[in-house]
Amino acid sequence: MALLEAKDIYRSFQGFLALAGVSLSVAEGSFHALVGPNGAGKTTLFNVITGRLRPDRGRITYEGREITGWPTFRIARMGLAISFQRAQPFLSMTVLEAVAVACLGYQGRTFALLKPLRDFKEGLAQAEEALQKVGLEKQSSRRVSELPLGDLKRLDVAIALAGRPKLLLLDEPLAGLSRAERREMVAFIRELLRKEGVTLLFTEHDTEAVLHLADRITVLHQGRVLAEGSPEEIRQNAEVRAAFLGGGA
Numbered sequence: 095m096a097l098l099e100a101k102d103i104y105r106s107f108q109g110f111l112a113l114a115g116v117s118l119s120v121a122e123g124s125f126h127a128l129v130g131p132n133g134a135g136k137t138t139l140f141n142v143i144t145g146r147l148r149p150d151r152g153r154i155t156y157e158g159r160e161i162t163g164w165p166t167f168r169i170a171r172m173g174l175a176i177s178f179q180r181a182q183p184f185l186s187m188t189v190l191e192a193v194a195v196a197c198l199g200y201q202g203r204t205f206a207l208l209k210p211l212r213d214f215k216e217g218l219a220q221a222e223e224a225l226q227k228v229g230l231e232k233q234s235s236r237r238v239s240e241l242p243l244g245d246l247k248r249l250d251v252a253i254a255l256a257g258r259p260k261l262l263l264l265d266e267p268l269a270g271l272s273r274a275e276r277r278e279m280v281a282f283i284r285e286l287l288r289k290e291g292v293t294l295l296f297t298e299h300d301t302e303a304v305l306h307l308a309d310r311i312t313v314l315h316q317g318r319v320l321a322e323g324s325p326e327e328i329r330q331n332a333e334v335r336a337a338f339l340g341g342g343a
């Protein structure tokens with residue numbers, strides 16, 4: 095069953111057609127990659143899916159409900175999370191505090207004076223559990239601003255998972271990492287999300303990593319779907335090779 099469906103999405107910017115009739119179907123439990131050269135429309139599609147941008151035409155359905163044009167917070171409440179730079183607002187906090195705030199926030203609670211201590215303790219316990227899941231328990235008392243990039247990306251994922259999402263969107267999760275760190279991150283994402291039963295939609299430039307992580311790939315090119323299929327089908331697709339070689343991705 096499709097957890098997320100985008101149907102015939104159009105979006106233009108000052109007359110420039112960034113998305114020209116894109117359809118995408120993400121099956122429940124799958125790891126679905128969205129790839130394509132720079133400017134293909136990947137970020138625009140992510141923004142349309144998460145409600146940051148309105149499509150000019152087309153429909154987005156999630157769990158069978160139409161969510162087109164819904165505000166981002168309402169979409170997030172339905173279990174669709176985007177992990178991109180989640181830790182950013184928490185830079186001055188410790189790792190544990192950042193995840194605890196996220197846990198409480200997802201439950202509709204916020205830190206405030208006179209908040210019951212029970213809520214706070216619950217948040218901390220959940221945060222400790224989340225940090226163990228992503229292997230950051232030893233970093234829990236470090237400041238977020240002091241974390242190396244690889245750990246910061248793990249923290250982003252921990253914060254996104256605090257809301258217990260069904261679908262996680264990752265925008266270039268490997269960007270900026272060394273080759274060894276990329277390999278580690280791929281294993282981390284795969285193991286963690288399988289265990290948690292989370293469906294993944296991600297963009298990524300590292301072709302090798304995409305072929306390792308994804309079980310379904312959609313290739314965008316100039317705002318259109320150029321190809322869709324299994325990693326093996328995409329690897330053998332001549333049109334895809336031509337577009338990638340020509341697009342520099």
Ligand code: ADP
Nearest residue numbers: 107108112130131132133134135136137138139
């Ligand atoms: P990708 O993520 O695949 O690199 P984007 O979705 O960022 O592609 O961009 C697709 C096209 O739309 C690009 O040509 C980009 O310049 C254009 N675009 C994206 N966002 C805007 C915007 N806010 N204003 C004007 N043009 C934009």
